[in-house]
Amino acid sequence: MVQFILRRFLAMLLTLFAVSFVAFAIIQLPPGDFLTSYMASLAAQGDQVDPRVIENLRQQYGLGEPYLVQYWKWFTGILQGNFGQSFEWKRPVWELIWGRIGYSLLIEGMAVIAMWLIALPIGVYAAVRKYSLGDYLATIGGFIGLAIPNFLFALILMYLSFVWFGRTIGGLFSPGFENAHWSLPRIWDFLQHAWIPVLVLATAGTAELIRILRANLLDELKKPYVTTARSKGLPEWKVILKYPVRMALNPLVSTIGWLLPALVSGSVIVSVVMNLPTAGPMLLRSLTTQDMYLAGAIILLLSVLTVIGTLISDILLAWIDPRIRYGSR
Numbered sequence: 001m002v003q004f005i006l007r008r009f010l011a012m013l014l015t016l017f018a019v020s021f022v023a024f025a026i027i028q029l030p031p032g033d034f035l036t037s038y039m040a041s042l043a044a045q046g047d048q049v050d051p052r053v054i055e056n057l058r059q060q061y062g063l064g065e066p067y068l069v070q071y072w073k074w075f076t077g078i079l080q081g082n083f084g085q086s087f088e089w090k091r092p093v094w095e096l097i098w099g100r101i102g103y104s105l106l107i108e109g110m111a112v113i114a115m116w117l118i119a120l121p122i123g124v125y126a127a128v129r130k131y132s133l134g135d136y137l138a139t140i141g142g143f144i145g146l147a148i149p150n151f152l153f154a155l156i157l158m159y160l161s162f163v164w165f166g167r168t169i170g171g172l173f174s175p176g177f178e179n180a181h182w183s184l185p186r187i188w189d190f191l192q193h194a195w196i197p198v199l200v201l202a203t204a205g206t207a208e209l210i211r212i213l214r215a216n217l218l219d220e221l222k223k224p225y226v227t228t229a230r231s232k233g234l235p236e237w238k239v240i241l242k243y244p245v246r247m248a249l250n251p252l253v254s255t256i257g258w259l260l261p262a263l264v265s266g267s268v269i270v271s272v273v274m275n276l277p278t279a280g281p282m283l284l285r286s287l288t289t290q291d292m293y294l295a296g297a298i299i300l301l302l303s304v305l306t307v308i309g310t311l312i313s314d315i316l317l318a319w320i321d322p323r324i325r326y327g328s329r
Contacts, residue, residue, distance in 0.1 A: 020296075021075075108201065114202040115205045226243060
């Protein structure tokens, strides 16, 4: 098991290096750079900038250097804990994204937990009580959850909240707690606001997990070992939870690898709509202005989430199904 984890960890490091190289290249694919976008925005406002000033800034920021030189400076700086400086904000990148990444991880982590807590019992019930009223309701709810985009669901909730209760549900804190220090009242205020974006982000993922678990469990319930377990006189709940549910979890666990980055990328528009202080709106802004150090750092952190999710799913799969870790030998 230890060798299995070490091999996966080594593959994770190599993947992160490759992703950082490709991500930095993709950010620079559009023509021009941050200063080009900056000049265009000034020209749209009717202001003029001396080209010599722009050229001096380009040399100061190192934007005139070859791609490999820029990438190597950025990557070696990250290894030393320096993510560079944002061109637009004139501040270190880590200071900008520290709080937003924390809120993103908190909201999306709560969304993942909510997905599993809701999807597991409903998926098991829908498979065991196939073609019952509860199964049909779960199927209809799953299709609706998959069909409605998250940002549209957020807009509907915001509209209903304003019309019915006369209050807005955007943001993660009340005005009096936005800049306050963490305390029990602030945590309570956060929980009162956070459940709405968590519900919005978890809707589509929960519907998909329910469908996956139901389909896998229906296949497992037809296999001979379930009949054998019943013939031994085991209680029905023990027969279902101990054997077929455990086997049906394999494909479900494997989805953890893409679940975390999918939540982060899917939360970009939701964060803009609901005015959430997460990393999504900042990533969108940095890509628009070609603030490559800021955008590269956020994309790299999203990649870290992806490979960490994949590593977690590999470890859980090896723990649930011994055939995986034995086969790796």
